[in-house]
Amino acid sequence: MPAPLKFVATSTELPAAADAVIIGGGIVGVFAAYYLAQRGLKVALVEKGRIGAEQSSRNWGWCRQQNRDARELPMATKSLDLWESFAAETGEDTGFRRCGLFYLSNSDEELAGWARWRDFARTTGVTTHMLDSAAATERGRATGRTWKGGVFSPTDGTADPASAAPAVAAALLKLGGTVHQSCAARGLETEGGRVCAVVTEHGTIRTKIAVLAGGAWASSFCHQLGVRFPQASVRSSILSVSPGATGLPDALHTTAVSATRRRDGGYTLAISGGGRVDLTPQQFRFAPQFLPMFVRRWRSLAPGGLEGIRSGHETLTRWRLDAPTPMERMRILDPAIDKRTIRITHSRALGLLPALKNTKIAAAWAGYVDSTPDGVPGIGEITSVPGFILAAGFSGHGFGIGPGAGHLIADIVTGGEPIVDPRPYHPDRFLKSAWGKVADF
Numbered sequence: 001m002p003a004p005l006k007f008v009a010t011s012t013e014l015p016a017a018a019d020a021v022i023i024g025g026g027i028v029g030v031f032a033a034y035y036l037a038q039r040g041l042k043v044a045l046v047e048k049g050r051i052g053a054e055q056s057s058r059n060w061g062w063c064r065q066q067n068r069d070a071r072e073l074p075m076a077t078k079s080l081d082l083w084e085s086f087a088a089e090t091g092e093d094t095g096f097r098r099c100g101l102f103y104l105s106n107s108d109e110e111l112a113g114w115a116r117w118r119d120f121a122r123t124t125g126v127t128t129h130m131l132d133s134a135a136a137t138e139r140g141r142a143t144g145r146t147w148k149g150g151v152f153s154p155t156d157g158t159a160d161p162a163s164a165a166p167a168v169a170a171a172l173l174k175l176g177g178t179v180h181q182s183c184a185a186r187g188l189e190t191e192g193g194r195v196c197a198v199v200t201e202h203g204t205i206r207t208k209i210a211v212l213a214g215g216a217w218a219s220s221f222c223h224q225l226g227v228r229f230p231q232a233s234v235r236s237s238i239l240s241v242s243p244g245a246t247g248l249p250d251a252l253h254t255t256a257v258s259a260t261r262r263r264d265g266g267y268t269l270a271i272s273g274g275g276r277v278d279l280t281p282q283q284f285r286f287a288p289q290f291l292p293m294f295v296r297r298w299r300s301l302a303p304g305g306l307e308g309i310r311s312g313h314e315t316l317t318r319w320r321l322d323a324p325t326p327m328e329r330m331r332i333l334d335p336a337i338d339k340r341t342i343r344i345t346h347s348r349a350l351g352l353l354p355a356l357k358n359t360k361i362a363a364a365w366a367g368y369v370d371s372t373p374d375g376v377p378g379i380g381e382i383t384s385v386p387g388f389i390l391a392a393g394f395s396g397h398g399f400g401i402g403p404g405a406g407h408l409i410a411d412i413v414t415g416g417e418p419i420v421d422p423r424p425y426h427p428d429r430f431l432k433s434a435w436g437k438v439a440d441f
């Protein structure tokens with residue numbers, strides 16, 4: 001079942017040329033397109049399905065600094081400001097609110113880890129409060145339990161996955177950019193090694209800049225160009241319940257289950273880090289790089305089925321530019337839910353937050369979370385294909401940093417002062433194969 005999502009109108013005519021073409025209308029693609037259009041560039045955004053229909057509408061909506069990798073923290077902090085300024089400058093509503101994120105735990109080890117992160121975060125000016133048992137139990141009173149401790153990060157927040165990407169696309173249209181849905185980019189054309197056009201199923205757009213914000217499809221697209229981008233997806237299943245529960249925190253994480261207030265007053269319920277690994281040709285190709293991560297997460301991951309092969313997003317086949325591609329056969333990645341996970345998530349949530357007993361299951365859906373081996377996205381110009389900018393592999397936390405990532409892409413394209421140090425994100429770090437050799441394909 002697809003997650004709830006707002007509608008965006010499609011521009012009628014594909015332009016013959018553009019200053020930049022953005023491939024992929026998830027949160028990263030729409031923000032990149034918006035910030036480029038804001039700088040006066042003529043921007044065309046092509047999306048094979050619907051704006052926001054893949055990961056960007058299927059997530060919990062958390063926009064967090066809390067527990068971020070040090071390399072991503074500056075982008076997370078800037079993104080929170082950008083969520084706010086975007087609303088102020090466009091009048092478009094992404095549902096972003098700094099409601100604070102709340103974590104509860106009874107594990108000394110987990111609490112010690114959060115305290116270490118708090119100490120590090122202080123050095124960067126980020127405020128987060130460790131809660132002792134009394135404070136955690138009081139703030140977590142909706143659980144009716146006693147807790148050893150917790151964390152509250154007051155400057156973090158949530159945005160609405162159903163309306164965020166569509167709101168940014170609407171702002172792009174107002175700036176004169178164009179949005180083309182049901183329009184897959186099949187590949188690039190180059191001249192003297194540089195990008196000179198994006199070939200779509202509906203025609204070719206001449207351009208010197210192609211930004212690939214293709215989410216879980218990015219690696220197979222790169223493969224067509226001989227660019228090595230190690231990427232693997234995990235199928236995560238979550239559900240939402242109807243309004244009816246009162247007195248709950250806006251956004252609560254526990255190891256067992258997490259709950260996030262939705263715009264309509266319902267809640268999104270999920271188990272953090274859980275998911276199924278569906279075997280695909282690409283999973284085999286990059287297995288050596290991802291093995292350490294899968295081993296680390298073996299408790300929360302389970303083997304999947306043939307969903308990944310059916311979906312076609314991790315294919316290793318080469319496709320032609322003049323014939324339908326796997327992207328046109330699978331307009332929207334909408335994998336089957338893992339029913340057992342949905343059942344367990346719901347029952348854990350009812351156990352944790354008794355007020356949810358007044359609600360009904362409204363919807364359940366799954367999404368492929370695309371990851372890189374080091375859990376940090378690849379953002380930057382591909383050295384071997386000047387003009388080709390990759391922005392993918394957001395590793396389960398790209399929604400919150402979508403604005404910062406989009407801004408950084410615009411900085412890279414226009415040569416502006418980068419909003420954050422771009423070096424930790426550069427995809428060149430993936431050029432080495434798992435065995436330490438520079439890959440030569």
Ligand SMILES: Cc1cc2nc3c(=O)[nH]c(=O)nc-3n(C[C@H](O)[C@H](O)[C@H](O)COP(=O)(O)OP(=O)(O)OC[C@H]3O[C@@H](n4cnc5c(N)ncnc54)[C@H](O)[C@@H]3O)c2cc1C
Nearest residue numbers: 024026027028048056059060062185215367397398399400
């Ligand atoms: C269950 C779940 C929970 C999550 N929770 C959170 C959270 O709370 N906070 C957080 O920060 N992150 C979260 N994430 C991760 C977050 O949703 C993603 O990191 C983020 O949405 C990635 O955005 P994106 O734009 O890179 O990719 P996507 O949203 O997947 O968009 C990529 C788009 O590119 C299009 N596309 C691909 N190839 C082509 C092509 N060749 N031509 C045209 N279009 C193409 C696709 O159709 C798709 O619409 C979660 C993810 C899931 C699945």
